[in-house]
Amino acid sequence: MSRAEATKARILQAATEEFAAYGIAGARVDRIATAASANKNLIYVYFRNKDGLFDAVFDAHLGRGLDMVPFTPDDLPEYAGRLFDFYQKHPEVLRLATWHRLERGTAAERDPAVAKPTHDDKLASLEAVRKDRADTPDFSPAALLTLVLAIASAWSPTNAASTLGAAGPPSDPAECRNAIVQAVRRLV
Numbered sequence: 001m002s003r004a005e006a007t008k009a010r011i012l013q014a015a016t017e018e019f020a021a022y023g024i025a026g027a028r029v030d031r032i033a034t035a036a037s038a039n040k041n042l043i044y045v046y047f048r049n050k051d052g053l054f055d056a057v058f059d060a061h062l063g064r065g066l067d068m069v070p071f072t073p074d075d076l077p078e079y080a081g082r083l084f085d086f087y088q089k090h091p092e093v094l095r096l097a098t099w100h101r102l103e104r105g106t107a108a109e110r111d112p113a114v115a116k117p118t119h120d121d122k123l124a125s126l127e128a129v130r131k132d133r134a135d136t137p138d139f140s141p142a143a144l145l146t147l148v149l150a151i152a153s154a155w156s157p158t159n160a161a162s163t164l165g166a167a168g169p170p171s172d173p174a175e176c177r178n179a180i181v182q183a184v185r186r187l188v
Contacts, residue, residue: 008046010036015057020092023099024054058100061093073125076148077185083152084180088173094156137188144188151183 001009014035018027029050033040047053069086072079087094126141137144155176 007038011038015053019054019057020095024103058096061096071122073129076188077181080148080152080184081177081181084177087156148184151180
């Protein structure tokens with residue numbers, strides 16, 4: 001790895017932590033530069049501006065997450081469980097997605113979770129499973145995918161239920177995962 005690549009990687013890591021904690025508006029380029037042990041001007045050279053840096057962080061983490069959690073339309077309960085596992089290991093991903101929705105709106109074309117062709121591929125594969133099996137729910141593929149994603153993130157710190165007085169998660173992550181898998185199993 002070249003020196004420039006190493007610096008860019010440190011900036012992306014520091015920016016990930018900053019954006020996950022403070023969002024786009026609250027993040028400070030000065031703090032990112034300090035945390036990355038990098039010259040602040042390099043951030044502008046590599047990423048043009050703070051929005052460009054957020055985009056690079058967002059694309060890297062959500063895109064990587066989608067690649068690391070293979071979609072299995074014929075086994076949605078286990079897919080939801082694997083998503084939960086990923087969110088447990090990478091809580092910054094849901095925080096970044098939440099900041100994206102809060103500060104950038106719901107522009108689906110910028111959200112890798114629903115970006116075409118990935119989203120369309122998932123919906124088509126869900127429709128194919130629905131046609132092949134008689135025991136599938138009556139939900140549209142889009143509704144089913146939305147419900148599975150929501151259940152998989154049920155006990156994330158960014159879930160509204162945790163701030164609206166709902167009971168917290170069980171103390172054992174395995175119990176949370178089991179509840180998620182069982183809930184999706186009942187759904188489908």
